[in-house]
Amino acid sequence: MPIGDLGPELTVLLGAVAILILAMWLPRDRHGWCAGLTLAVLAVAAVWAAAQLGAARLTFMGTFALDGATGWTRLTILIATGLVVLLSPRWFVTDRRHGEYYAVLLFSALGAMAMAGAADLMQLVMSVLLSSITGYTLAAYHRDWELSVEAGMKYFLLGALANALMVLGAVLIMGMAGTTAYAELAGRPPEGPLWQIGLMLVVLGLLFKLGAAPAHGWLPDVAEGAPAPAAAFLTVVPKLAGGLALFRLVALVPDDGALRLLIALAAAATMTLGNLAALWQDDVRRLIGWSSVSQAGYALVAVAAAGRADMALTALLVFLAVYAAANIVALGVVSELRGRTALSDYNGLMRRRPLMAAALIVSFLSLVGIPPLAGFLGKFGLFLVALEAEMLWLALFLLANSVLSLAYYLRVVWAMVFSDPAGEVQTLGGLTPLAPLVATAALLVLGILGAAIWQDPTALPPMVMATQAEGG
């Protein structure tokens, strides 16, 4: 059992513990040190993860898939978490539990990393629980602020239900199949209703992580009520992991049509619901939340193409990564603006804070998929795999929803660029603006350097489960 295989995860775990202890001893005005230490921990883990990118094997008795997909997702999770850390110090500086926040953040990132590599249902359940429980804490971190507590409660109630059902589902599958290991489940069609129900329940649990219908209700509230940096984390990192975990699960099941159709229907419903709800929002944070729901729907398109299109996995990973960058820009700008949320607060931002306004415009255009921003590459990949999987109807849903989404993104763009400024704009300052600017640069550059992130699927190490499914 080569312990080094889980090096990045263990680094994050030990780092989280160290920060927790440090935060207990440090005087409160020095809690900012914890942010620096967190960044160092993330950097070590990222270097370690990068060194393992070429691996392709199951490890820890078949519970963890160390393959290209895990490597890629680990890296994006670590980078996304690092950007969130940059957003945080000024935001939490007055918080009594400032230091502990970073520990919770790391635990949550750990849950996501474990979820991304899970190759066993028990491991999957454990990682989802870790990611969820820390998530509730992050959402409700402002204990004295009603909206934050409400967001946490809503997230918790929905999550508790989804997670309980997911545990039930895992138990049902274990009972019927006699195993929880993906290697043994791969390629076996679910026999009997209990097994099928179990599978549905596990899928539901992962839809909750993705923020996809029918378990999407928490997302707009978290985007609105959670501390803005925590919202940036919670709308991004669980999706990165949940998307890959769902893909692995779907890829286990032979393609008889039913499961993929169900995912495709969830995709269509999620994107349409998210966009229709966002269309009427005058609250920018809720708008970003609903847009994030619709983006989860887009991601499901690639999941529905699992096994039907060669590049489905690549499309999913690229899409989620560029989505992550764009959403961190959006909520990063919100953080820098001290959480301003009414649309009218954004009037004339282009004149008052041109960099932040430009970053938000780039982020929104990237979320629409306007080339040559990185978001185009993500959307393009989804269209490609939807058509390759012969799901023209889903591609048309994707099209209609992209057009719909443009309408509400443009409302914000219009307010920022063409409306007159309302008043003075207060900002957080410090390192906070750095995160959205770095992510914006990534959006601008990665589309043009597309070859750097979109590689030939045969050049990447194969997804471990997929190869075993073929063998079995």
Added chain:
Amino acid sequence: MPSAGERTARAASIALCALSLLLLVLVWAGFTPGGGFQAVEEAPWIPALGIAWRLGVDGMSLALALMSAVVFLASVAWPMDPLPRARAYYAWMLFLTGVSLGLFLALDLIVFYVFFDLSLVGMFFLIGRWGHGDNQAAAFKFFVYTLAGSLLILIGIIALALSMPSLTFDMRAIIAERPVGAGLVGTLVMIGFIIGFGIKTPIVPFHTWLPPAHVDAPGPASAILAGVLLKMGTYGLVRIPLQMMPESFAQWALPLAILGVVSILWGAFVALGQSNMKRRIAYTSVNHMGYTVLGIAVAGSGLGSARAREAALDGAVIEMIAHGLITGALFLIAGGFWRRRGDYELAHYGGLSASAPKLAGATMLASFASLGLPGLAGFVAELHIFFGAFAVYPWLAAIGLLGLLVTAALFLQMLRQLFFGEPHSALDTTFADLSRSELFILTGLLALVVLIGVWPAWLIALIAPAAGG
């Protein structure tokens, strides 16, 4: 008086547009008509997806790129003072120049799509910042509507690329391979392209975004929108469905031709009913793009003689170029009216030929060219189109001819209202004539219109072999 920054920005923009034009003329000088794609540049972009930075020209795209460079040069040179935020204005104009030239020069479908989409972004900000009236609604409608079209095109492009033996977006390879035959896939892709490019062109019934976008955009932006951006739709129609999937195109040629004729008539009659100068010119664009679409449909019909079809395609390409120059000039003139009076209502003007004879002359020449007077560029184009159309769809061609009559009526009526009769108010007697720079720009554009009208052979020699291939 324009500020120093504004003058520098304008001078720099003129210089850069002139440089683009110069470089294109150099390519033209080394161009062998009928030699296929030339001046090809290729650089890797995303090899795993068969996407690369591929640029090059054939006769059709070179002619369109040259025309675009001329229209852009004229538009940035057109005096715009007083102009708020001049530097941003010129930046966006240059952005659009690059994007438009890139689109016509692209030899990769994804590069083509990138520029197609970026043109929307540039236009959105131009209409938003420098437009007038209800420009928010106009800009939104423009962006949302045309994005829907461009995504349909993206789906079609991907379907074409997936049908290739190995995934590639190289236009030359797809034109050579013609991977999609007539069948369900061909039909679906074809419908996607007709609607997608139809929105951009615009063909009735997908044209409703156009009039508000034009009316509320600043004059030079309208000149670019009508002169250059609309051509992206018809150019795409020729380059992609016509050349890459001729079998499916032939099946859909008749419906497309009918849409073309509907656009001709609809554009002409609705234009006749407009009292707003800019709306009237905008609707004549629908009419003229209708001729172009008719010509393209005839060319791809697979019916009639090859000569007739070639003539129709030549006519369609000449119409794109002629319309770019003529309507560019007309919209610049309309911008001049707005600059002087802030008013587009035809009824608020009268008898301007006394106070502004040069303006009257230029407007008359442009209008005559637009209505297809022999000896001017529009005539050459429409002659070719109808020559082909009568050989293939005689009834449709006969109905389409009606459009010519109505166009003549609406331009003559507009000229009479503006320049003859009694002055509408005292303002008309002191209406400022064309300034030296305005006169210079319009003379340049209209000289080309006359040149193509009296001696079209050089243009036909440039485009014909490429378009026919």
